[in-house]
Amino acid sequence: MSTDAAPLPFGGRLRDALDTRGPLCVGIDPHPSLLADWGLAQDAAGLERFTRTVVEALADSVAVLKPQSAFFERFGSAGIAVLERAVADARSAGALVVMDAKRGDIGSTMTAYAAAYLDPSAPLFCDAVTLSPYLGFGSLRPALDRAREAGAGVFVLALTSNPEGAQVQRAVGTDGRAVAAAVLAALAEENRGAEPLGSFGAVVGATLTAPSADLAVNGPLLAPGFGAQGATAGDLPRVFGAVARNVVPSVSRDVLRAGPSAAGLLSAARRWADDLAQALESAPGAGGA
């Protein structure tokens, strides 16, 4: 008889993390300007020091850490080695790790991306990964299936925080639906019946003036745009309304600028988590089930 327990689904683990640690994801984005501000070299050693500092300061207290893969890839294999260690260290300190890699390709190649990020035996296995649906939502199937098997999650780009995204995401398809609405509907289907929260999330920017589609996907909404891109804690109830509790608000530069001191990073993260938790109290349905 096998003693292997089924992995706990990402959606449930995320719900628990947001409720116990507070509604915050801190992005690990080692911009060249931040390395310079922290007095670090523009090389893999500087990257390593930066990343280790953030993970040691925050991984045992924030709900989610989100490394931005691009800033590690720019240093080649040495950068990827730093990323691998950061993922492992952050997860063992109790943070959930969302890899911001925005992968999307034909199905056979998606199988390889799924093997890279969503196979528990892979060096870069994460709790969730960001995916791009612009080769068609169906092309993501290998990653969706692999995530389900592994108890991991995905966040699919729907309404991104940058103004240019609207050109593609708000375009209307032959079925009369906007591209983003079709992506969100497909995610709702993946999450049907999941409790307390599905594992198949969407990326929806906190910078939106108005969400143009139904965000009730019974799954998490990763919301970048707080801080450096202009969104404030007050935008959480304004943009997300009744689904605000399912939002994973994400802040990178506005926390990272408070380094390199661990105390500075921690206090910036705490300030955001407190402000966001307070803003959630004014969202519709707050305090209810």
Ligand SMILES: O=c1ccn([C@@H]2O[C@H](COP(=O)(O)O)[C@@H](O)[C@H]2O)c(=O)[nH]1
């Ligand atoms: O719609 C999106 C999707 C992803 N991002 C990423 O989030 C962070 C934002 O960093 P800040 O410093 O808090 O602005 C970054 O890694 C982006 O690539 C996004 O901004 N918008």
